[in-house]
Amino acid sequence: MRRNETLFDMADWLTDPPTGGPIQMWSVGVILSSIVTGYGVGCCILRRAITLNISQRGFRPLSQGFWLEIAGIHAVTFGLVVVSIGAFMHFQWFWGNHEKLAGYHEIGKYLSVLGLLIASVAHVYTMLVHT
Template sequence: MYQHDWILDLADRLSDGPDGGPITRRVVGVGIAAVVCLHGLRCCLVQRATTINLAHRGQMSPMFWKEYNGTPAITFGVLLICVSLFIHFRWYWGNHKRLQYHYEIPTAISIVASIVAMTVHFWTVWKWT
């Protein structure tokens, strides 16, 4: 057994078709996607974002939260919107009776958009801070 088998398991699970019914479609595909999208829109409009400080390794302290202002906050908001689109296409379209045959292309586009948004966000964080 390799130490990082969970990465392969996660990739295998994400490459399978979505599982779930109408409840999963509504709760995850609409509810969670809407919450993530609204948070991303708020970050873009207010130009302020608060995230978990990954450099602090999850230890609770005053430095547990990291705050971004300006352009890094906008790019983080765009990243959240791309992630919410992935969630929506994967779990709403993938579990819908008529849309399940067309969910793969928008899901792939949202993954590519998320990767681009993450790259731009990391670049702006590195450049602006």
């Protein structure tokens, strides 16, 4: 087995229609996606976010602890990234499992991925330029 096959398996899993049924539809597509989206909206409104500190070698460490607190425009762009992830989860696992909305879940899913890409670029830009 090649090393990067798991990456392709994960991409296939995220692009294929879900097969979980009503339990997955409500637990992941509504409850978990609402928690993720709510945290992202809270980051945008409060302009504060707490996330894992994943500073890598070669970069100036942003914080010494396990958690990283960001504020201002950095937190807003991070919140937009999190909202896009929550929207993807909702479209994939709620709309994809819903009998009437299943035909439209791909549109919402790909729009949320586009939003994720734009928000990620904005977040990286603000973290590099405004730090």
